Amino acid sequence: MFNIYQTQSAKIISVDFESVDTKLLRLKFLDRTRQREFDFLPGQFVQIGLPGWGECPISLASSSTQAKNYFELAIRGVGKLTNRLLELEKGDLVEVRGPYGNGFDVDLFKDKPLLLIGGGCGFVPLRPLINDYLAGQMSNTVLQIFYGCQNEENLLFKKEYHLWNRRAELNVILEKPSSKWAGQKGLITDLLKNWKITADSVAVIVGPPVMYRFVISELKKKKVQEENIYLSLERRMYCGLGVCQHCAIGPYYVCQDGPVFRWADIKGIGGVI
Ligand SMILES: Cc1cc2nc3c(=O)[nH]c(=O)nc-3n(C[C@H](O)[C@H](O)[C@H](O)COP(=O)(O)OP(=O)(O)OC[C@H]3O[C@@H](n4cnc5c(N)ncnc54)[C@H](O)[C@@H]3O)c2cc1C
Ligand code: FES
Structure with a gap:
């Protein structure tokens, strides 16, 4: 130990x-x-x-x-x-x-369609979930990945997309792509609006705080339950040690109690996203 x-x-x-x-x-x-x-x-x-x-x-x-x-x-x-x-x-x-941190309790995601929604470099913590799914470690029926980024130069893990696409559904959208980009252009919420998402899905969101409110609003339109929406609030952290109080949200410290929270548990806290 x-x-x-x-x-x-x-x-x-x-x-x-x-x-x-x-x-x-x-x-x-x-x-x-x-x-x-x-x-x-x-x-x-x-x-x-x-x-x-x-x-x-x-x-x-x-x-x-x-x-x-x-x-x-x-x-x-x-x-x-x-x-x-x-x-x-x-x-x-x-x-x-x-x-450190509580991480995603994957037992709570079991046997449900899983949506991973990542923005910018916030996408990093989603890669372990994708790799675990591809390694047969997760029992989710479907994996849908939604990834929004500024441009081609900022996209992470490009060399792995062909592997992800074999067993998962990867959807990438760029806000300011070059003229060579043949994929989708816009914000991650544009992707979600136009995609079929089943109401019993579990959604995991990681990215810039500005993205959260709009993504959650789209998920609610698709009837995804608030109990099944998880988000990482890591961007609120500063010292990471429970000292600076920078990460305080209601009764929680993100660095001590998170960074992962269930939306249903924190939605009533003013200014949380
Ligand atoms: C839970 C958690 C997980 C994280 N995971 C990742 C991850 O997977 N990958 C990752 O890359 N980062 C991650 N980060 C962010 C990472 O911790 C910070 O980027 C890092 O602490 C910055 O340290 P630094 O000494 O390089 O920057 P510092 O020098 O401390 O700078 C901090 C900030 O100040 C700004 N800054 C610095 N110098 C200048 C300058 N000259 N002019 C203007 N602005 C300036 C920068 O924008 C920077 O964001 C994570 C953070 C948290 C809390
Ligand atoms: S990041 Fe400093 S108290 Fe949580």
Whole structure:
């Protein structure tokens, strides 16, 4: 049993470009037992750091089915630490602790059609759910993926879409695509409006906060139950430690009680989305 508050050294075993500003790092703990016993739920995150640079929360991007051997993080360079992390190469070491957060309780999704709705780089925590589904770990009857992004350059995990399309239904929409884009153009809500969604679906939403209200409104028009809508409020977090109070919503701290919440449980909290 490992202490999740203790950092452990992990080695970068591969680095791949995912988009214009994001790389996918595959990592392995130096301590083999730690790696073998590493386990997490989709939607959980780790704190990754470098001595002298600090640490930051990053969602786990791989499937827990691979966690005995490695884990993956998709990191977007936006500031001091993340840009430094993107300079690292295969063989370099980082410090990792976790996993943290409640993650998605996939037992609650069982045997129902599953809708994954992701916007921008918020899409990352949905990839473990997709990988688990493709690995036969989830009993959902259907998987529909809705992914909205700015343009082709920002799309994540492009190399995997052909695999996702084999067993799931992937729908991508771009807000400002290039003239070469042959797919759909607009906002993610435009996609949802025009798609057949069954009322007994479970919906998982991750993305920029502005997206949530409009997506939930579309889902309600499709008669999806509020009890079956889950969202991650990770963008509300700052310190991630229960100290700064930045993430307080009603009686909850997102960093302590979330980041995943059921819409039915938080819809009455003013300004929550
Ligand atoms: C639960 C959770 C999960 C997350 N998962 C992921 C993930 O999977 N992948 C991912 O990439 N990120 C993820 N993030 C976000 C990530 O933690 C932040 O991007 C990271 O903390 C930024 O750290 P930094 O030191 O690089 O940025 P900082 O230097 O601390 O900068 C913070 C912010 O300030 C802005 N900023 C920095 N420098 C400048 C400047 N010179 N001019 C103007 N603005 C500036 C940037 O926009 C940046 O957003 C997650 C966050 C949370 C809370
Ligand atoms: S993020 Fe600081 S208290 Fe939750």
